[in-house]
Amino acid sequence: MLLVLAVGPSGPSSRSEGVLVRDNNRSHNVRVTDQVQSSKVPVTVLTGFLGSGKTTLLNRILNEEHGMRIAVIENEFGEIGIDDALVIDAQEEIFEMNNGCICCTVRGDLIRILGNLMSRRDRFDRIVIETTGLADPAPVAQTFFVDERVRDELDLDAIVTLVDARHIVWHLDDERPEEVENEAIEQLAFADRIVLNKTDLVSADELEHVVQRIRSINALAEILPATYADVDLVEILDVGAFDLGRVLETDPMFLEDLDHQHDQSVTSVGLEIAGEVDEGRLNRWMSWLLANQGVDIFRMKGILAMEGVSDRVVFQGVHMLLDVETDRPWGAGEERINRLVFIGRNLDREALREQFSSCLVEAV
Amino acid sequence: MSGLHVARIACRAEPLAELGDRIASVAWASDGSALAAGSLSGQVVISDPTDGAVIELAAHELGALTVAWSPDRRLASGGQDGIVRIVDRTGEALAEHKGSGWCESLAWAPGGGGCLGAAVGAQVILWHDGGQLETHDAPSTVASVAWSVDGRRLGAAAYGGILWFERGRAAPVSAFEWKGSLLALSVSPSGKLVAVGTQEGSVRVHRLWTGDDLEMSGYTGRITELAWNSSGDVLSVGDADSVTSWTFRGRGPAGSRPDVLGGHGGRVLSLACAPSGRGAERIITGCADGRLRLYSGTDRSAPLAEIDVGAAVASLAWSPTGDSVAFGDAEGRLWLAEVAP
Structure with a gap:
């Protein structure tokens, strides 16, 4: 017999600054942190x-x-x-x-x-x-x-x-x-x-x-x-x-030029796509991706230009666990470009590009 | 030291001893004539609460993690050096065993018999009075051990469940399996229930010996602080910034809501229920916010009294009579406070 009782004090930790994946039903995977510099x-x-x-x-x-x-x-x-x-x-x-x-x-x-x-x-x-x-x-x-x-x-x-x-x-x-x-x-x-x-x-x-x-x-x-x-x-x-403040400090531009191996082996896939990201679509895609390919994705990092958000949204993750927060504001002359890097197995660059592109606002 | 309800708790102005680093464990001898404390500095002391005399014992290199008095007032200590050491009331060394891994938990069998149960790394040790030592392998590091009330079985909490050992039996006589990391084991004084805190923010309670279980989940973090009241029908659980008390009377706690001990300003690092007798429903808590709090048996929405220690209250223990509490803080100070019934 196993009874699960509701307990008073708490639930999962609150996610106040939820920009990305706010309504993710796999919520234990996602952590949205405050931008507090601590003495950790x-x-x-x-x-x-x-x-x-x-x-x-x-x-x-x-x-x-x-x-x-x-x-x-x-x-x-x-x-x-x-x-x-x-x-x-x-x-x-x-x-x-x-x-x-x-x-x-x-x-x-x-x-x-x-x-x-x-x-x-x-x-x-x-x-x-x-x-x-x-x-x-x-x-x-x-x-x-x-x-x-x-x-x-x-x-x-x-x-x-x-x-x-x-x-x-x-x-x-x-x-x-x-x-x-x-x-x-x-x-x-x-x-x-x-x-x-x-x-x-x-x-x-x-x-x-x-x-x-x-x-x-x-x-x-x-x-x-x-x-x-x-x-x-x-x-x-x-x-x-x-x-997260230092995510993708290394310019991943060159990733686009890498030899593409479409097989079992472990590779890196970098994407650089201009455009505004729709939050709902991104959440749905990210939830799907983590649920279906989280085992194969070892590391993941990215900077995103979310629609209506003046700050850069940065994320990084290990398998299905993801850290997300807002970073500095996009500069005045800075082009709002989304940059994502995946390292893992069975990564299909074209599929990832297509899936991410469908999260953009203009891609109706 | 300050507080509005000074009369309820009166802490001595000076600590009984200073051990250099966080006091991981405090324990009273069964007759209240001595208390012991172990510190992450490695130091272990026996202190006389009446005259303040302190006996310094051999240290556990890199950290003493647990101390426990036998019913006949021998003291066992365990630490990061993998050593389990037994001394008498005067500090005279009686026996020593070195295992592999940390010794985080010790428990003497209740009543006579003098058997010490110990968790050392991924081994459970049953140490008989005469010096005979039984070692049993567990599937992972044993975080906590506790005896059944009749002193027949020693429970060991590890990743994968609770294993129960009996003296003279090579294999566990019973196992309550659970796929998860179990951290703190506490047998109810009624002998009917055992509670275990988990890494995943839940408390599991098993009925002895049917194994029927129930779970209280939804806590914010791992659960290491559990305490039963003296009659064994209320279980208190320390969490991020509160203590919840579950009643096991009648059909409870299924479908019930817990009593919440309010007023904590940080993680609850230690808690203990008063011994039986007058004021038996009192609870004392030690908190990361540097305060010791006393709760009555009735209205627990706010503490009856609290004192500001100035450093996280890491460990505590009621005296056998329930009229004082010894507690250790994160700075390594061992304190004694008198508590009103």
Whole structure:
């Protein structure tokens, strides 16, 4: 017997500034945030295969003179406290919430550890989560959307993926049985910054090939070539990749020119379409898209020109979870152009273009 | 310290102890002669509420998460170092076990028998009086353990359900399965019901031992604060900025509306119902807004009394007689307040 009782105090969190997807019946997927700049602690997620140089990079983050107190959550160290840093061991625990909906798969271990860190009197200035090369980045990112406390007190800054320039293509081409994910592809697809490490071990031609290959999967992430993980830390910390104010700072124009692969593989699709967007139509399309293709869409970012809204509307998402808010006003001479980028599997550029175009006001 | 109803709660001007960081757990010895507190700084203390004497115990590196007194006044503590430690009333070490993962929850079997139940990482531990240790694997990290009132079964809440263990039995004797993350377990003093708070903002209540269940949903966030009244027929639940009390008398709570304890200015971090006796329906709450609030058994729309502690009230416990409350704040201070019946 299961009775569901109505409880007094609350319902789902209110969505006061609902511009996009206001009447979405899959409302738990969409979060409309206020534009409050807060003192949330930034969190960097560091992914990459064994041997890609993660430990080297992590040690640099911990040891470089920056005067910050850093907490590191990772899988191998065991729990230690070192000067101005704390390293906590995490055993990956994947929790499905809301009856197994994929968008609500989160990392239970991170919820517990992050909650503990935020309870402390001496707050950390920064948290770095290191995941193994075999970890799925989606539950890590989704933890920052789904858990109320994590969402309120922490800011997912960026997903940084390290790859070994010499071995990455081999990992990407690794044949898997159907339904088994290739983690190397997923980790590239989710990345906001890609540190292409060990470039000294490949020729210029090979490097170019590797870069092309990475671009074909994720056209949005900035690629940072490095040897011995000697990337400038400024390039990977405080990126603000999940900060809606900085969405699509990278000009996605070039995405239109990418080779189009219409198959199972993971690709990026960028759209740039002028015109005013009709809210109702957009909501209907977005609801349909998330419900039907959310599993295949790893990351999504966009800037929209909504009819009757003087501010830019920006959004970004992971699978079916979406953040939406109004950004700065459109400039006086600025052309109101909608820019959207999708990274995922089975993406059909022409279909997406057509569907989005039908959301425009003049497209009656 | 201030407040209009000073007479209802009188807090000592100075803390009993300062533990350096948030006090995660406070517990009274069964005879009220001592209390214990554990802090995220790692410190654990035993404090004498009458003379103020403090005994500092061995720390749990990186954080002490839970403390619990046995009926015969031994103290168990657990922490982020994976250690479960037992000391006597004077702080003398009696036994220690190191597991893998954090120890977030401890519970001594009621009555005699002296069996300690512990959650350490993804293991449930049954630690017999004589030192014999049983370890049981759970499918995921165990967030909370609690004994049935008769002391026969230990319940363990984890992702996937509540598992029930008995001493000397290798496998769980019963399981209440639920596909979700369960965080806080609380057995009603009547022995008839067990409540569990979930990650998804709901409270599930099972009837022991039929397993019949019901669910109260719609809370804003994960539920970790649950407390039964002493007769075991009212369950109070701490949420984002309120406490709701559900009555299990008659046909309730199906179809009923909960009593709402108003006046909170932040997340409710701790709550406890008074022990049986005079004033048994009183509830004390600790809030992120830095206030301790006392609610009467009748009108709960506003607190009967409140005191401003100046830091989030993270943990609290009634004394066995119900005439005082010990509480710990986010700054690591352990306080003692006298509370009118």
